[in-house]
Amino acid sequence: MPIIELNNVHKIYRTKEIETIALENVNLLVNRGEFLSVMGPSGCGKSTLLNIIGLLDAPSQGMVQLNGRDTSGLEDKTAANFRNKTVGFIFQSFHLIPSLNVLDNVQIPLLYSSARGINRTSRAKEVLEKVGLSHRMKHFPTQLSGGQCQRVAIARAIIAQPEIILADEPTGNLDSKTGMEIMELLFGLNREGTTVIMVTHDEHIAKQTQRIVRFFDGRQVE
Template identity: 60%
Template sequence: MIRLSKVSKTYQTDKVETLALKDIDLHVEKSEFVCIMGPSGCGKSTLLNLIGLLDRPGSGAIHVAGAPVASYKDKHVAKLRNNTFGFIFQSFHLINDLRVIDNVELPLLYRDLSAKKRQRLAREALEKVGLGARMDHYPNQLSGGQQQRVAIARAIVGQPQVLLADEPTGNLDSKMGQEVMDILLKLNSEGTTVVMVTHDEQEAKLASRIVRVFDGQLVA
């Protein structure tokens, strides 16, 4: 599904060069649940961003569904990212001035879909995460756990093949965090590939595979 080969990433400023990742070899199979773990600043989020095509590597190759991404123009990368990936972040990144259903609909604005179909898909995604009754609410009228469920609905509304989750329970209490994990596990059981960054060992044990990063490199 996704293959990284000898991928490295360096961030350059006027005075400092920081090596974020070095020689990463990683293959994520279709329908896997892969958990990425490691200490703060080790490169976990950078790795997730590269997998999701939010950033480009300094060297090495990334293949998605067998296709080398380096050969794609920016507009093709954006289309591939929108069609293939759904993103869930620790901070929910919801727009408070928009209703819940409008927040969920946002990724579909980049697709050639009618307004009626976008609304239908958004309603279905909200039903899937148990928030069908809250679609006309605004984010600040919801609890933290409910806001994260809205963010998950937004991530899955386009029926992505891969969900990328960066500390999705980091801002939640244990009960709400478990609710979010239950949703991710259910989506994975239905065939969605999940790649998640977490510090939580108990959550990581629920994944099918744990990948550990230390100082920008994969470790056993």
């Protein structure tokens, strides 16, 4: 059974004046443990696809299934539970909370799960160790380099041990060397069994993944 299944997904943004089709008739199956790259020019709907899979946005039409469950019309609490336990997001611009230090940023997903305080801290230290940032726990995002911020974002994405990692251009704001280090972390997670879907512009990086899906003007072209 695929872990992610998209059937006839459309996403249309409407304003009073115009209607923009971001995704058109997208059908996609992603198997458990797969590492998938999503490629295409800017504005072709890659990030929208990721947002829809991660329940950050809802499709205008079509069905999205996660772990075999239809996610359309989910109650806020159930959708939040999916975002908390099943999906982990990594953003191009990191989206760390600037007023929180590294340790507190990483713990955010556990605040909304049943994990207790002491377990939260030890688990956060554990994942920071894994991404090689245990020596920066008390630092704030502004005191870190771009690569370090992305490591914090990865630690935050994996702390609740989600089955799916959605990475939206995770190396887009990083130099090539740091980008490769981040990719190594993602490949490591994938080897451990996590399904990874990554949006990227980098053909070289995409070729290292198991499958590439290409988009153009909201349509899946490959």
